[in-house]
Amino acid sequence: MNPCVRKLCKIAGKDSRTILGLMSGTSLDGLDIALCRISGSGPGTRLELERFTTVPYEENIKAEIRKVFAKPHVDFQLMCVLNPFIGRLHASLINAALAEWGILPDEIDLIASHGQTVFHAPQAQHGWGQYPNATLQIGDGDHIAVQTGIITLSDFRQKHIAAGGEGAPLAVYGDYLLFSSATENRILLNLGGIANFTFLPDGSRPEPVFTTDTGPGNTLMDGLAQTCLGQPFDPDGTLATSGSVNPQLLSSLLTNPFFGQPFPKSTGPEVFNASYVQAAREQTGTTDIAPADLMATLAELTAVTATEAILKCIDGHGKTVVYVSGGGANNPHLVATIAEKLGDIPLKPMSDLGVPGDAKEAVLFAVLANEAVAAPNPAPGSPEFGIGLGKISLPG
Numbered sequence: 432m433n434p435c436v437r438k439l440c441k442i443a444g445k446d447s448r449t450i451l452g453l454m455s456g457t458s459l460d461g462l463d464i465a466l467c468r469i470s471g472s473g474p475g476t477r478l479e480l481e482r483f484t485t486v487p488y489e490e491n492i493k494a495e496i497r498k499v500f501a502k503p504h505v506d507f508q509l510m511c512v513l514n515p516f517i518g519r520l521h522a523s524l525i526n527a528a529l530a531e532w533g534i535l536p537d538e539i540d541l542i543a544s545h546g547q548t549v550f551h552a553p554q555a556q557h558g559w560g561q562y563p564n565a566t567l568q569i570g571d572g573d574h575i576a577v578q579t580g581i582i583t584l585s586d587f588r589q590k591h592i593a594a595g596g597e598g599a600p601l602a603v604y605g606d607y608l609l610f611s612s613a614t615e616n617r618i619l620l621n622l623g624g625i626a627n628f629t630f631l632p633d634g635s636r637p638e639p640v641f642t643t644d645t646g647p648g649n650t651l652m653d654g655l656a657q658t659c660l661g662q663p664f665d666p667d668g669t670l671a672t673s674g675s676v677n678p679q680l681l682s683s684l685l686t687n688p689f690f691g692q693p694f695p696k697s698t699g700p701e702v703f704n705a706s707y708v709q710a711a712r713e714q715t716g717t718t719d720i721a722p723a724d725l726m727a728t729l730a731e732l733t734a735v736t737a738t739e740a741i742l743k744c745i746d747g748h749g750k751t752v753v754y755v756s757g758g759g760a761n762n763p764h765l766v767a768t769i770a771e772k773l774g775d776i777p778l779k780p781m782s783d784l785g786v787p788g789d790a791k792e793a794v795l796f797a798v799l800a801n802e803a804v805a806a807p808n809p810a811p812g813s814p815e816f817g818i819g820l821g822k823i824s825l826p827g
C-alpha cells in the first residue's frame with residue numbers, strides 16, 4: 432500500500448485530528464490560517480481553535496490575482512501559471528506560520544485548502560442553458576501537499592456542483608455541525624466580500640437548515656475605498672458614516688435581478704463590481720455625488736439586502752438571534768446599520784459562539800476536510816451531508 436494512503440487511513444480512524452483550515456476569499460486581503468483540533472465527526476464534531484492568523488497578501492500578489500479575478504476575459508497563460516504559483520505561495524505561508532508557532536509539519540494531520548476563487552458562474556448568472564453551474568478556485572492542492580509534506584484536501588466546491596448545488600455557499604455544513612442549538616434559532620451572517628447567511632432552526636423544529644448568499648458584503652465598498660481613499664477598505668466605516676444615502680441610486684442598485692431570484696442562490700464580484708455601480712450612477716444621474724455619499728449608499732445596499740433576506744427567511748419562526756462574522760463585522764458603521772434594520776432581533780458577534788468572526792470560514796473548511804475523511808455516514812435528516820467534499824492530494 433502507498434504509505435501516504437496508509438497514513439490517511441490512520442488519520443481517518445483517529446479520535447481527533449489536527450487540521451489546518453485555509454481561506455482566501457473574494458476580498459483578496461490575504462490567507463486565513465486556522466489551526467484546529469477536531470474530534471469526532473458529523474453531529475459529534477467538537478472543535479478547538481488552537482491558533483489563527485491572517486497573512487496579508489503583498490500588493491504585487493493582489494495585483495496579479497486581480498488581473499484574472501472575476502473577469503470573463505483574461506490572459507489564459509497568466510491564469511495557468513497562477514494556479515501552481517498560488518498553491519506554492521499558500522504552502523510557503525503555511526510553512527512560515529508553523530515555524531512561527533513552533534509546530535512541526537508532522538504534527539499536522541491534514542490541510543483543508545479553499546484555494547483562490549477566480550470565477551463563480553451559477554447558471555442563473557451565465558445564462559448559457561446547455562452549461563451547468565460552475566466555479567473555479569486556483570492554487571492547486573498538489574503543490575501545497577508537496578511543499579508542506581502534509582496531506583491536503585482542496586477544491587471543495589466541485590462536488591457540491593456535481594451533487595446539484597451552485598458550489599456555494601458551503602458554510603452551512605460546518606455551521607450546522609458546530610453552531611446548531613437545541614433551544615435557539617440562529618442566523619449566522621458572514622460579511623465577507625460577498626454576504627451570506629446560514630439559518631439554523633432550533634432543535635425542536637422540523638425545518639431544514641438553510642443557506643444563501645444575499646449580495647454584496649464589502650466588495651463594492653472596498654472597490655470605492657481603493658479608488659477614492661487609496662486604502663484597501665473604508666477603515667471602521669469612517670467615510671460611510673460621514674455621508675448620506677442617495678435614495679435614487681440605492682433604488683437603481685436594488686433592481687439587479689440577483690435580488691429577485693429565489694433562495695438559495697450564490698453570487699460574486701462577477702455581478703457586483705464597479706461596472707454595476709457605474710451603470711446605476713449613470714442611470715440615476717448620480718455620477719458626481721460625493722464619495723462619502725456613495726460609500727454610505729453602498730453600505731446601505733449591503734445592509735438592506737442582507738437584512739431583507741434574513742427577515743424573509745426567519746418570518747414566522749419566532750425568536751431568532753443573528754451572529755455576525757467576516758471582515759465586515761469589524762466595520763462599526765455597517766454593523767450598526769444592520770442592527771438598526773433588524774430592530775428587536777439581537778445581533779451578536781460570532782465570538783459569542785466560541786469562534787472569532789475572522790476565523791470562521793477557515794475553520795469551516797477544516798470541518799469539511801474532517802467530514803471528508805472521517806464521517807462514516809451522511810448525517811440524518813440532510814441528504815447532502817457526507818457527500819465527501821474535497822479532493823485529496825498526497826505529498827508523496
Ligand SMILES: Nc1ncnc2c1ncn2[C@@H]1O[C@H](COP(=O)(O)OP(=O)(O)OP(=O)(O)O)[C@@H](O)[C@H]1O
Binds near residue numbers: 668758759761792
Ligand atoms: N476595521 C475595518 N473597517 C472596515 N472594514 C473592515 C475592517 N476590517 C476588515 N474589514 C472588511 O473586511 C474585509 C475582509 O473580509 P473577509 O476577510 O471576511 O473577506 P473574504 O473572506 O475575502 O470574503 P468572502 O467571504 O466573500 O470570500 C476587508 O476587505 C474590509 O472590507
Ligand SMILES: CC(=O)N[C@H]1[C@@H]2OC[C@@H](O2)[C@@H](O)[C@@H]1O[C@H](C)C(=O)O
Binds near residue numbers: 624627697
Ligand atoms: C465562490 C466563492 O468563493 N464564494 C464564496 C464568497 O465568499 C462569501 C460567499 O461568496 C460564499 O458564497 C462563498 O464562501 C463561503 C465560505 C461559503 O461557501 O460558504
